[in-house]
Amino acid sequence: MTKRLVSAAGAVIFGAGLLVAVDRSMAVADPGAGQAVPGIGPCATDAEPQHESLIPKTLEVPVVYPVVTVDPGPPVENPTRVRMELPSNPCANPCPDLTDQPAAPPDLAQQLGLPKLILRPQPFNFAFPNPNPQPLAPGPDRVTPPVEAAPQVPARPAPQVSDVTEVAKLTGANSVNRTDKRWRVQGTDLGIMWQSAPDEIAIAFGDTVGREFHPPGGMGEDWRSNLLAFSKNRDLGRGVIFDRMVTDDRCHASELLSSRKMDNIEITTIPTSGFAIGDRQYLSYMSIRTWNSVPGTWYTNYGGIAYSDDHGEHWTKDSYAKWQNIFGLSNFQVAAMVPQGDWVYMFGIPNSRLxxxxxARVPKDQVLNPTAYQYWNNGAWLPEVNGFVTATPIVDGPAGELSVRYDESRKVWQMSYLDTAKAALVVRESDSPQGVWSDSAVTVSALRYPELYGGFIHPWSTGNDMYFTMSTWSDYNVYLMHATLN
Structure with a gap:
């Protein structure tokens, strides 16, 4: 986690050269509304959530040293799950013995009003291959999809964005979900959403910390690479209200996809999109090898797909549904996967945000068979050739944190992502997945929220109302935003 502070901090601030004063006002749900419904907050006794200053209170600096080791192989997944019932009163802390620990007394730097400095040793691993790799089960039968024409359609006009507001803080202290008290989630990011059931939304988060959380970035203890929450709330004007999270202990959100947590081998595994087909949930993710020193960049091992057959409680990383990162240039390392009609479409970018x-597309019943995918290339769907894939860009970079959905009500595709050249979250639209996609329109700028990233669209956005999640590095938590598209 420490190295991520150096590498990812302000893919917008430093990458685009923006460090500006901003309007820190925010819209907060009425604390008195719906107090009898579990999961709704904030409580009247909670402080109004405030964005963190760009001048951090704590600076954590990694002290990197080399280590020669052996790749230990895939980590063992944590199978423990504990279903917990939230108190009917959302203001009640279900686990005060675990979450209400006394704060440490201020040190000398804090007494003087200076940032607290933490030096943290961190190994950078040079690993020999595992001498005893786990044997793989037989893979799916190889198929050879045909070459099929796929012309583009005329571009739509760029969306007209107006009335962009911050609806609610979704995670962390003083959030509408009080995740610090209920699930020991003090800091987290992303907030990737998909419809997991007809009346339910799943929300996946990235690197998460609990104890001793101190932004900027995900600094602290009780590190989990990813989490999952569920919500049935359709009144998005109050925020995305969590009914539950996948937990492995009292008031403790569980990591879904394990990671080695060894820098330069596999530092973490982060979700990039999710979708459901029947009773099976799918999660695309990236296995990150290391966070680079260049802001906003990282190096992946591969992009992969995991699945769950018990509604998100336990997940299996498929051994074959992977796109290896050859020479650090391969596409589909960060994927946004969308089922539509008989297909699942996979929109992908290389590692980082550039x-x-x-x-690509694949039949719905072949999602885990990488040979069944077809890749859009200059007006045609092409199969892989000896494991090598080529895909013509449908949208030029730079793009990061990709989110794509098909708006059934308007019969239009929407794409949201972080454009580091514009230093903003942007949205595009198209009448077909291969485009031509419209010009991009800014939804939220770094002029308003420095160090912003994310931009994941809520599946229940309707008509002109687009709801999306946004993270900021200085806060390292997730916010629900609303924009009007005309």
Whole structure:
């Protein structure tokens, strides 16, 4: 986690050269509304959530040293799950013995009003291959999809964005979900959403910390690479209200996809999109090898797909549904997967936030068979050739934190992502997945929220109302935003 502070901090602030004063006002749900409904907050006794200053209170600096080791192989997944019932009163802390620990007394730097400095040793691993790799089960039968024409359609006009507001803080202290008290989630990011059931939304989060959380970034203890929450609330004007999270102990959200947590081998595994087909949930993710020293960049091992057959409680990383990162240039390392009709479309970018968007598709019953995918290339769907794939960009870079959905009500595709050249979250629209996509329109700028990233669209956005999640590095938590698209 420490190295991520150096590498990812302000893909917008430093990458685009923006460090500006901003309007810190925010819209907060009425604390008195719906107090009898579990999961709704904030409580009247909670402080109004405030964005963190760009001048951090704590600076954590990694002290990197080399280590020669052996790749230990895939970590063992944590199978423990504990279903917990929230108190009917959302203001009641279900686990005060675990979450209400006394704060440490201020040190000398804090007494003087200076940032607290933490030096943290961190190994950078040079690993020999595992001498005893786990044997793989037989893979799916190889198939050879045909070459099929796929012309583009004329571009739509760029969306007209107006009335962008911050609806609610979704995670962390003083959030509408009080995740610090209920699930020991003090800091987290992303907030990737998909419809997990007809009346339910799943929300996946990235690197998460609990104890001793101190932004900027995910600094602290009780590190989990990813989490999952569920919500049935359709009144998005109050925020996305969590009914539950996947937990492995009292008031403790569980990591879904384990990671080695070894820098330069596999530092973490982060979700990039999710979708459901029947009773099976799918999660695309990236296995991150290391966070680079260049802001907003990282190096992946591969992009992969995991699945769950018990509604998100336990997940299996498929051994074959992977797109290896060859020479650090391969596409589909960060994927946004969308089922539509008989297909699942996979929009993908290389690791980091600098590449363009490629497109692939696969029949719904072949999601875990990488040979069944077709890749859009200059007006045609092409199969892989000896494991090598080529995809013509449908949207030029730079693009990061990709989110794509099909708006059934308008019969229009929407794409949201972080454009580091514009230093903003942007949205595009198209009448077909391969485009031509419209010009991008800014939804939220770094002029208003420095160090912003994310931009994941809520599946229940309707008509002109687009709801999306946004993270900021200085806060390292997730916010629900609303924009009007005309």
């Amino acid at each position: 590449g363009g968007v490629g497109l």
